[in-house]
Amino acid sequence: MLETRPTHNASNRHSPQSQEQDSHDSGVLNGRAPVITQTGQDVSRAFSDGAQQALDSATRHGCRQALLKANISSCSNRQIHSSHFDQQLQPGSGVTAALLQRHGISVCDENEMDGLLLTKPQP
Template structure:
């Protein structure tokens, strides 16, 4: 079985911007953990951001906090570290947190900090996909399981 990169927050680790986790409860996660197949990572923390931190959204190809601070460099560094981790572990699949400016697979927030979601990908999800790593969000567990079964 292959190792899988998983957003740390989905494992319950309190690394989200608000200092919480958002644990994904799924029996397959428990199985993968017991088999040592999960490689956890929070790209934002890996990029040097603290927990908690100001909420950030993608606006015009930059990641901007609700206080208008440009944190793009930290998000890009975290994305590069995620890719390096995948390459070093020969990871071909990732399970990332939807709507995050790092990990969003299908949706991200629109950059206005008003809670409006739009179609788009976070920086880490996009970098991984560009490098051949299949990215799934927590709402796509069935698709991830199907993809893994076909390997």
């Protein structure tokens, strides 16, 4: 488990621009959309750096599957919080989930653990 930055809490949201331009995750990864805290701080770099650290660790250890936390701005593979800080969820992937998937690592959350345990990784 890699946990190095306090960027994964519910106070962070992908900006509305990311929702319109790029499916949330890719906008942040491509530098076209920020992740903003409720106080207006841009934490995009921390999200991207944390995602890269997770990818580097997964690659170094030969991981082909990842179990990440659901409904979290960085980790979720299905839903993230809306940009309105209203506790509403919307379809989308977090930055780390998206980067891992981009590199061929299968991502699931704690609600999908059975599938992860039953899935044989591809060589």
